[in-house]
Amino acid sequence: MIRFILSKLLYLVPTLLGITLVAFGFIRLLPGDPVLLMAGERGVSPERYAQIAAQLGYDKPVWQQYLGYLGDLLQGDLGNSLVTKRPVLDEFLALFPATVELGLVAILIAAFVGVPVGVIAAIKRGSWFDQISMTGALIGFSMPIFWWGLLLIILFSGILGWTPVSGRISLMYYFPPVTGFMLIDSLLSGQDGAFASAVSHLILPSIVLDTIPLAVIARQTRSAMLEVMGEDYVRTARAKGLPPARVIGVHALRNAMIPVITTIGLQIGVLMAGAILTETIFSWPGIGKWMIDSISRRDYPVVQSGLLLIAGIVMIVNLIVDLTYGLINPRIRHQ
């Protein structure tokens, strides 16, 4: 097991190195550059431009800049934002918990709603439940997130007044962040109603963010269940007179979960993409919006190091997902 984890971790190194190259190259291939964008309509004289470029080290050949960047990375220096001048790592750590909190809530809802829906749809194949839930899943999968988010805000916050419009907690609560996770910090603060406020602020963004993963998980669970339910061992289990709950809950579901877990793991990447839009609509201070802002400002250090951090985390999550296969499927454990 340990050797398995180590070999997986070893794979991360060349992959991360590849990511530094892609992230570094990608942002520089985009037209426009940070100095021009900072100067705006006013413009910047060639002398001043050269001066700033030299100060930032952008006057050197690109390969030298890249090697310098790698050297800094090895020393744990992720660079400073060109815009805020603050260390990239500090900014990332300030924003990352918000994204994780939203993402976790979304993926938990997606899994705990999506799997049962898929199972029931598979068992009651062709029923009205199956028809409606799978049509719903198709719609969810094709939903334009930005429009969907605004629609929910206008309906639930504007017209009905049930949920807050945006933010992470009501502004009447103020406590310094301890963990960065608002659900935990609001409990720690001991302020009356803070936790409820944090929960109410999570409702709409987590619905919007989990729309696509929920649809994918429900559909995937349904088709995996249908496949497994045709297998011999399920028929045998039925034939030997096991109660239906045991046939489905143990024999079918456990086997059907393997592709579903893979899907849930893959949805982490989808969540990152969804986070960009969701965070923008709901003024959610996370890393999705941070990345988009930094790309549009050509904030090279933030983009290259931010992408590296995000990719690293997504890979580690996928590694953890890989490991959980072993728990569910002994065949993989033994290999």
Place this chain on the structure above:
Amino acid sequence: MSIFSPRMLAASALAVMAAAPLHAKTFVYCSEGSPEGFDPAPYTAGTTFDASGHAVYNRLVQFKPGTTEIEPALAESWEVSEDGLEYTFKLRQGVKFHANDKFTPSRDFNADDVIFTFERQANADHPWNQYLAGITYEYYSSMEMDKLIKSIEKIDDNTVKFTLNQPEAPFLANVAMPFVSILSKEYADTLEAAGTREDLNNAPIGTGPFRFVAYQKDAVIRYQKNADYWGEAPKIDDLVFAITPDASVRLQKLKAGECHLMPYPAPADLDDIRADPNLKLDEQPGLNVGYLAYNTTVAPFDNPQVRKALNMAMDKQAMIEAVYQGSAEVAKNPIPPTMWSYNDAVEDDAYDPEAAKKMLEDAGVTDLSMEVWAMPVQRPYMPNARRAAEMIQADFDKVGVKVKIVSYEWGEYLKKSMEEGREGAVILGWTGDNGDPDNFLSVLLSCASAAPGGANRAFWCNEEFSDLLARAKATSDPAERTSLYEQAQVIFKDQAPWATLAHSTQYVPMARNVTGFVQSPLGDYTFESVDLTE
């Protein structure tokens, strides 16, 4: 358990304490973006200045609320020498800097703070010049303060003398701008000793109407009223910036009572705002201009008659309706009507396609095809450049001129549009920094600004025009300056290096119970005078 158990009482006491800020008057502003930092000197975004320069700091002089006139601030008075080279500021006494948990000022504001503020930007060897990695002072450099200021002298604790290299009338307007907000030298020394220099940018200490409390990145900025404020104390107790980048979401927050005031509504939402009984909408002409700049160095656009003819072919009123949704006025001068020295006697080239066609023929221009550049971003002065370009295309087609619309990524757009020999005409605009006409005319239209790195995208160099600007800069007599700028606008109209398109209106939606908000022509959002009625 009785509902009056001690535990419940303790819990409700806690609840009262937690809710305490509610009893205080809290004003929530749904701001449009995150500040880049809280040191106003290295940054250029208005969003940053609202959060730092205007809330936390003061300057030597300031713009009188709602105007671009200069009035005393941290300098109580000033004298300008005969030759216009020496500015002697008498500083206000008894002004207190804010305190925070790591710093309590031991002295009042004085000349050392002024010198520190300017020197650290002016002098690359100053110990605070590079206190953040890769920091640059863009405004200080682009306003050419480095070339302008020869020396700054402390005469005594309450008197500072600036000596300039040449007379410069806009100097006072420049030192009213946020980039020269006065910092505390004592705070800087304290941070230096503690080894936390970056806190100058993270935990600002100023003399302004509000004391900085906390910033949660991309989410919330909190301020408290400065009870020791030297000016009229703010009427609200707490000021909160709730950062909300999307305009539609800002409006929803305003409607739901989650904030009291918001900037930059989407033009399409204006009718909805007007119809809402709980909201009111403040409007004011913005200090801006949207324009189409011809390349006056390339035939046939080097001929003023051709440029004028094209201007006459353009239905600008239709553009106001379609592009600005009516929230702008047709521009005839390069400076907006709210600016002093605006020459209202100038007559615009009237929309007349027939006459335009004839003028083009007379100038020997037939079968002309040209590029029109549409900027890829929205700005208050130009909310939809693509639509504007399409309308120009249709209008020019009627006079036999074929238009190809081009666009580039924003950074490229800015760069390529300043390249020598550029093809075609460029849609762009400008929003004033300090309310001085020189900040429009010299920056955008002088001979000097036609050089690489300038912003004169018409590459228009008219000696007579530039000479008028130079003379206006060298005199400090307002009447004389006004007359010179008025003459300059006549030359501009006659030579038509641009088609002046529009001056857009600034809208500020707010809750009905907000009083005392004064719109700034410069587009600043300041809250020292706001109040909330029941």
